[in-house]
Amino acid sequence: MSDFEPQPTGGVSRRTVTKAMAWAVPAIAIAAPAPAFAASGPPPQITVLAACKQPGDSCDNQWGFIKGYTFVVKFTNVESQPIYIYTGAAGALAPIFDVTSPVPFTYASARLFDPALQNSPTGPIGAAVGTEVQIAANSSIYVIINAGTNSNSANTSAVGDLFLAWGHTATPGADPDHPYTPVPTGTNTPGSGWFGGTFNFASTNPCSNCFPTVNV
Numbered sequence: 234m235s236d237f238e239p240q241p242t243g244g245v246s247r248r249t250v251t252k253a254m255a256w257a258v259p260a261i262a263i264a265a266p267a268p269a270f271a272a273s274g275p276p277p278q279i280t281v282l283a284a285c286k287q288p289g290d291s292c293d294n295q296w297g298f299i300k301g302y303t304f305v306v307k308f309t310n311v312e313s314q315p316i317y318i319y320t321g322a323a324g325a326l327a328p329i330f331d332v333t334s335p336v337p338f339t340y341a342s343a344r345l346f347d348p349a350l351q352n353s354p355t356g357p358i359g360a361a362v363g364t365e366v367q368i369a370a371n372s373s374i375y376v377i378i379n380a381g382t383n384s385n386s387a388n389t390s391a392v393g394d395l396f397l398a399w400g401h402t403a404t405p406g407a408d409p410d411h412p413y414t415p416v417p418t419g420t421n422t423p424g425s426g427w428f429g430g431t432f433n434f435a436s437t438n439p440c441s442n443c444f445p446t447v448n449v
Contacts, residue, residue, distance in 0.1 A: 274311075274312040274313075274314070275311055275312065276399060276425070276427075276428035277308050277309060277310055277311070277316060277318060277368065277399055277428055278308070278309040278311060278428075278430075279306060279307070279308055279309075279395065279397075279428060279429060279430035280306065280307045280309075280430055281304055281305075281306050281395060281430050281431070281432035282305045282306065282307055282375075282447050282448070282449070283304070283305045283434075283445035283446060283447045283448075284302060284303065284304045284305075284391050284432065284434045284437050284445055285302070285303050285437055285438055285439060285440035285441075285444070285445035286301070286302050286303075286387070286388060286389075286437045286438070286439055286440065287299070287300055287301055287302065287303055287379070287381075287440055287443070288439050288440060291443075292440070292443035295443070296344065296358055296379075296443055297342055297361070297379070298341075298342070298379040298443055299341055299379060299381070300381070301338075301339075301341065301379060301380055301381020302336070302338060302379075302380050302381045302391065302437055303377060303378065303379055303380070303440055303443070303444060303445060304377070304378045304380055304391075304395070304432065304445075305346055305348075305375060305376070305377050305378075305444065305445055305447050306375070306376050306377075306378060306395065306430070307373055307374075307375050307449075308368055308373060308374050308375075308376065309368075309372075309373040310368040310369065310370060310371065310372055310373070311371065312370060312371070313370050313371060314370050314401070315367050315368065315369055315370055315401075316367070316368055316399055316400070316401055317365045317366065317367050317368070317399060317400055317401065317402065317403055318365065318366055318368065318397050318398075318399045319364065319365050319397060319398040319399065319400070319405040319406075320343050320362045320363070320364070320365060320366050320376065320397065321342075321343070321362060321363050321364045321365070322364055322365070322398060322405040322406075325406075325413065325414075325416060326398040326405045326406050326413060326426075327340065328340040328378075328395065328396065328397045328398075329395070329396040329397075329416070329417055329429075330380055330393060330394075330395055331393050331394045331395075331396065331417060331418065331419040331429075332391075332392065332393030332394075333392050333393050333419075334389065334390045334391055334392040334393060335389065335390075336381075336387070336389050336390075336391065337381075338380040338381055338391070338393070339380060339381055340378065340380055341378075341379045341380060341381065342361065342378075342379045343361070343362045343376050343377065343378045343379070344358055344359055344360060344361050344362060344376070344377050345358075345359035345360050345362060345366075345374065345375070345376060345377075346358060346359060346375040346376055346377040346444070346447075347359060347375065348375055348447045348449045351444075351446065351447065356442060356443075356444070357377075357444060357447075358377060358443065358444055362376060364405060365403050365404075365405060367403070375447075377444055378395075388436055388437055388438060388439070389436065389437060390433075390434060390435055390436060390437070391432060391433075391434040391437050392432070392433050392434070393419075393431070393432060394417075394419065394429050394430065394431050394432070395429055395430055395432065396417040396423065396427050396428070396429035397427070397428060397429070398413060398426050398427055399411075399426065399427075399428055400426060406426070408426065410425075411424065411425050411426030412424040412425060412426060413426040413427065417429060
């Protein structure tokens with residue numbers, strides 16, 4: 234054997250070092266994004282403030298109020314984001330009068346109402362509301378509701394509940410956080426997409442200038 238023949242050397246090969254370094258790199262966990270769900274807050278608050286009977290068809294031409302009864306209602310949004318109440322929705326999400334008094338109330342139409350203008354020349358009745366009306370965060374609106382197609386709007390008691398659907402979308406029933414069934418009937422617990430308030434008026438005096446006097 235030649236004295237100059239290369240001899241095996243000790244130590245670790247470059248390949249072994251590379252593999253060891255690869256195993257030594259710490260693993261970084263990548264969290265998958267959580268699905269986004271719209272958070273639904275508490276329902277609006279409702280107060281039925283006053284009621285009166287419409288004097289025949291005298292308020293039909295100006296305001297579209299047919300013979301029947303008129304209610305002024307306050308809606309309050311207690312959330313920190315805007316909401317919608319479905320004031321003119323049709324079908325299963327139409328506003329509901331659930332009454333125990335003899336007179337049947339039927340939701341016909343609604344307009345905005347400004348109690349501060351009750352004694353002004355222009356009056357408090359405002360623009361008609363459509364399928365929905367938005368309520369800003371932490372604020373209230375007033376609405377005057379024409380309820381009834383009664384042939385004889387007698388001065389009678391008005392007792393029952395008024396229910397409306399609500400949500401965070403302008404399209405009625407499109408809020409994925411709210412089940413709108415069951416529909417309120419007075420004997421069940423309605424779905425979370427409904428809210429309501431009780432009214433109890435011993436009499437419904439004739440409206441003055443097409444609206445009842447409201448104390449706020």
